Amino acid sequence: xxxxxxxxxxxxxxxxxxxxxxxxxxxxxxxxxxxxxxxxxxxxxxxxxxxxxxxxxxxxxxxxxxxxxxxxxxxxxxxxxxxxxxxxxxxxxxxxxxxxxxxxxxxxxxxxxxxxxxxxxxxxxxxxxxxxxxxxxxxxxxxxxxxxxxxxxxxxxxxxxxxxxxxxxxxxxxxxxxxxxxxxxxxxxxxxxxxxxxxxxxxxxxxxxxxxxxxxxxxxxxxxxxxxxxxxxxxxxxxxxxxxxxxxxxxxxxxxxxxxxxxxxxxxxxxxxxxxxxx
Amino acid sequence: xxxxxxxxxxxxxxxxxxxxxxxxxxxxxxxxxxxxxxxxxxxxxxxxxxxxxxxxxxxxxxxxxxxxxxxxxxxxxxxxxxxxxxxxxxxxxxxxxxxxxxxxxxxxxxxxxxxxxxxxxxxxxxxxxxxxxxxxxxxxxxxxxxxxxxxxxxxxxxxxxxxxxxxxxxxxxxxxxxxxxxxxxxxxxxxxxxxxxxxxxxxxxxxxxxxxxxxxxxxxxxxxxxxxxxxxxxxxxxxxxxxxxxxxxxxxxxxxxxxxxxxxxxxxxxxxxxxxxxxxxxxxxxxxxxxxxxxxxxxxxxxxxxxxxxxxxxxxx
Amino acid sequence: xxxxxxxxxxxxxxxxxxxxxxxxxxxxxxxxxxxxxxxxxxxxxxxxxxxxxxxxxxxxxxxxxxxxxxxxxxxxxxxxxxxxxxxxxxxxxxxxxxxxxxxxxxxxxxxxxxxxxxxxxxxxxxxxxxxxxxxxxxxxxxxxxxxxxxxxxxxxxxxxxxxxxxxxxxxxxxxxxxxxxxxxxxxxxxxxxxxxxxxxxxxxxxxxxxxxxxxxxxxxxxxxxxxxxxxxxxxxxxxxxxxxxxxxxxxxxxxxxxxxxxxxxxxxxxxxxxxxxx
Numbered sequence: 001x002x003x004x005x006x007x008x009x010x011x012x013x014x015x016x017x018x019x020x021x022x023x024x025x026x027x028x029x030x031x032x033x034x035x036x037x038x039x040x041x042x043x044x045x046x047x048x049x050x051x052x053x054x055x056x057x058x059x060x061x062x063x064x065x066x067x068x069x070x071x072x073x074x075x076x077x078x079x080x081x082x083x084x085x086x087x088x089x090x091x092x093x094x095x096x097x098x099x100x101x102x103x104x105x106x107x108x109x110x111x112x113x114x115x116x117x118x119x120x121x122x123x124x125x126x127x128x129x130x131x132x133x134x135x136x137x138x139x140x141x142x143x144x145x146x147x148x149x150x151x152x153x154x155x156x157x158x159x160x161x162x163x164x165x166x167x168x169x170x171x172x173x174x175x176x177x178x179x180x181x182x183x184x185x186x187x188x189x190x191x192x193x194x195x196x197x198x199x200x201x202x203x204x205x206x207x208x209x210x211x212x213x214x215x216x217x218x219x220x221x222x223x224x225x226x227x228x229x230x231x232x233x234x235x236x237x238x239x240x241x242x243x244x245x246x247x248x249x250x251x252x253x254x255x256x257x258x259x260x261x262x263x264x265x266x267x268x269x270x271x272x273x274x275x276x277x278x279x
Numbered sequence: 280x281x282x283x284x285x286x287x288x289x290x291x292x293x294x295x296x297x298x299x300x301x302x303x304x305x306x307x308x309x310x311x312x313x314x315x316x317x318x319x320x321x322x323x324x325x326x327x328x329x330x331x332x333x334x335x336x337x338x339x340x341x342x343x344x345x346x347x348x349x350x351x352x353x354x355x356x357x358x359x360x361x362x363x364x365x366x367x368x369x370x371x372x373x374x375x376x377x378x379x380x381x382x383x384x385x386x387x388x389x390x391x392x393x394x395x396x397x398x399x400x401x402x403x404x405x406x407x408x409x410x411x412x413x414x415x416x417x418x419x420x421x422x423x424x425x426x427x428x429x430x431x432x433x434x435x436x437x438x439x440x441x442x443x444x445x446x447x448x449x450x451x452x453x454x455x456x457x458x459x460x461x462x463x464x465x466x467x468x469x470x471x472x473x474x475x476x477x478x479x480x481x482x483x484x485x486x487x488x489x490x491x492x493x494x495x496x497x498x499x500x501x502x503x504x505x506x507x508x509x510x511x512x513x514x515x516x517x518x519x520x521x522x523x524x525x526x527x528x529x530x531x532x533x534x535x536x537x538x539x540x541x542x543x544x545x546x547x548x549x550x551x552x553x554x555x556x557x558x559x560x561x562x563x564x565x566x567x568x569x570x571x572x573x574x575x576x577x578x579x580x581x582x583x584x585x586x587x588x589x590x591x592x593x594x595x596x
Numbered sequence: 597x598x599x600x601x602x603x604x605x606x607x608x609x610x611x612x613x614x615x616x617x618x619x620x621x622x623x624x625x626x627x628x629x630x631x632x633x634x635x636x637x638x639x640x641x642x643x644x645x646x647x648x649x650x651x652x653x654x655x656x657x658x659x660x661x662x663x664x665x666x667x668x669x670x671x672x673x674x675x676x677x678x679x680x681x682x683x684x685x686x687x688x689x690x691x692x693x694x695x696x697x698x699x700x701x702x703x704x705x706x707x708x709x710x711x712x713x714x715x716x717x718x719x720x721x722x723x724x725x726x727x728x729x730x731x732x733x734x735x736x737x738x739x740x741x742x743x744x745x746x747x748x749x750x751x752x753x754x755x756x757x758x759x760x761x762x763x764x765x766x767x768x769x770x771x772x773x774x775x776x777x778x779x780x781x782x783x784x785x786x787x788x789x790x791x792x793x794x795x796x797x798x799x800x801x802x803x804x805x806x807x808x809x810x811x812x813x814x815x816x817x818x819x820x821x822x823x824x825x826x827x828x829x830x831x832x833x834x835x836x837x838x839x840x841x842x843x844x845x846x847x848x849x850x851x852x853x854x855x856x857x858x859x860x861x862x863x864x865x866x867x868x869x870x871x872x873x874x
Binding site: 160161164168171195198204 | 752753789790792800801
Binding site: 064112120121122123124127129130131132133134135136137138139141142160161164165168172 | 324325329332335337340341342343345346347348369370373
């Protein structure tokens with residue numbers, strides 16, 4: 001397997017990556033107005049810390065390399081910000097980014113696993129954790145010491161299937177499983193707490209037998225530290241990193257808007273944010 | 280030969296294969312069988328009772344399948360297929376189009392197997408639902424003689440498969456020397472002239488009684504037992520059915536809702552000489568009547584005598 | 597009525613109904629006797645302890661309290677209660693699971709006194725939450741009780757309903773968990789563990805109380821309305837599967853085994869010994 005992991009890069013570099021990815025995500029939004037942009041912006045630091053911060057092991061030359069860490073994006077709708085990362089890492093050519101949502105493109109508004117780099121097909125919520133349990137169990141059975149990571153939306157915790165998997169994981173002592181919750185606190189129509197209040201999430205995971213880490217999901221250094229600690233901990237318990245984030249992070253118009261999930265930005269608003277000129 | 284419960288024979292077959300193949304997992308949603316006890320004892324690491332959680336049963340099976348394991352996921356048929364339909368759709372059917380995922384669902388309690396247990400346990404929709412899913416094959420055997428073939432098929436097929444099994448003990452229809460070719464997907468149990476009964480699972484046993492009773496009265500009807508409801512040899516079946524004038528489908532399912540009748544109709548409609556299909560099954564309502572299978576069939580007009588009357592009417596037309 | 601005599605009445609009724617269930621299962625050669633026995637004292641407390649409001653002559657009386665047996669496989673126990681109370685003729689019990697009877701293996705709404713068609717697990721609490729919400733919307737003061745099995749709590753749908761009920765402050769909803777620690781194949785903690793169940797329910801926003809599910813005193817106290825709370829209440833009733841017949845207690849196969857002739861004699865004798873002297 002090639003030594004694909006980027007050199008350990010500094011916090012400044014990680015921040016610069018985040019800035020670049022937000023900008024690329026907004027550019028994609030300009031050509032694909034239907035993407036869930038606010039949801040894609042809240043998880044940028046998580047994706048960056050995992051892929052550029054030496055947390056995940058992966059191989060763009062061989063996406064299903066046996067020695068990779070498995071990474072499932074269960075909140076697939078909010079992961080268009082993963083496209084620029086995959087292109088940057090070499091999973092597909094960067095020019096694909098200009099074709100998101102176009103007829104014949106490999107990249108749709110909601111990703112699927114025909115895109116190199118996506119492990120599974122998601123898009124309907126509540127499936128990722130259960131599948132990850134199966135992967136984690138299989139890795140243990142094979143004696144493979146790689147780990148399984150799942151990125152989940154907080155609203156997704158409303159799905160009972162997620163709790164079935166949460167109970168399963170602790171009983172089977174899947175300490176090679178790391179769940180990362182993009183806790184942006186807003187579902188499609190409102191603040192989660194006003195619809196179905198799951199807070200405090202930490203208590204729930206604790207009494208369901210999980211190790212939990214709670215962290216500011218936009219503080220790249222703290223987030224990276226929490227992910228690194230969670231990755232290294234193998235104490236017979238599955239692990240969850242609750243990343244407290246802001247939906248629409250980086251776009252003042254979206255941040256704190258309870259309906260930001262379904263908001264689209266106008267082309268000129270995007271240009272103003274990315275510093276490009278309106279054509 | 281005394282009647283056998285198909286799940287016991289199938290589990291025994293899987294158990295034998297697990298002995299020589301350490302890449303097979305068996306998952307259950309807290310559902311048992313006498314034959315399962317030995318399997319659990321000998322393979323404690325590869326048998327998992329996921330608890331009463333059918334959705335998670337499928338998701339975990341999918342994860343294991345993606346990592347190269349062959350998985351059998353076992354539960355009561357209506358719960359397996361209907362409660363976790365979306366898990367099957369997304370993590371098995373959709374996934375199987377881009378990645379290999381060899382997960383085989385064993386649903387026990389096809390049709391009215393759980394007769395007196397009531398409508399939550401009746402399973403009248405599963406054929407329509409499962410055969411709707413691309414990349415999933417559907418197996419619906421009528422007796423235990425198929426179990427070895429099914430185990431081989433499921434393990435070697437490398438894609439999702441739904442195996443619907445009757446819950447009751449049933450006698451064998453096929454002696455060992457006359458075992459049909461599994462991959463054809465059907466077998467002609469009786470040859471007739473004008474009318475051909477096409478049935479699956481338990482209803483093949485009813486159809487056989489009908490055909491034999493009619494033959495004593497000089498009315499020879501054909502009988503085709505369909506056991507692969509997807510990925511069967513359709514051209515061979517079309518040719519078999521083309522020799523008849525009227526096709527009668529017999530299933531424990533709702534009529535004209537995508538089940539066996541629809542399968543037979545679509546086959547004949549796409550042939551050179553389409554034949555009328557007369558569907559026998561349940562009308563568009565759930566069954567709240569309490570009773571054993573025979574009683575429920577009588578109430579629904581599916582008793583052997585009633586079917587014979589209907590066939591005679593068709594024959595006289 | 598003195599408290600002790602009230603509890604004696606419940607204990608006697610419970611012994612009598614255990615015998616009814618045994619005869620039903622023995623005659624039908626079908627039924628899930630273990631779970632019926634673990635929840636029978638709970639049912640007796642609800643129906644005979646002055647907790648539930650109901651009218652056997654008018655099963656769908658709008659102001660009745662709603663009781664949903666989400667673990668529908670314990671239907672035999674509820675049928676015995678409803679027949680005894682006159683919801684339908686007691687002679688129907690002898691036809692349990694017979695052709696043409698109204699009483700099948702699981703409860704459905706054609707049986708007077710049954711609120712929901714159960715039999716597939718994990719549906720009752722969500723339905724109960726909807727009924728409790730309806731009561732609030734209508735300004736009606738009826739209460740909703742849902743009895744679930746502990747193994748049933750492995751269904752994710754139960755947790756969806758739990759968090760819904762807490763979010764909507766359904767204080768008129770009471771969940772009772774028949775915590776007999778067994779499912780079909782295993783003891784719950786060996787296959788899909790639930791402990792600490794009380795803490796887990798509390799973490800989902802419920803007021804939780806743990807009681808001995810065979811103590812009428814504790815059950816009575818737990819079921820009393822607690823008007824001050826804004827939260828739904830969960831009562832984890834620690835029970836014994838097969839309670840009342842020594843060879844059935846805590847033995848896995850009695851989830852749905854049927855006693856043979858010898859076992860029937862022993863079971864009858866054990867249950868009869870608990871009946872009040874004639």
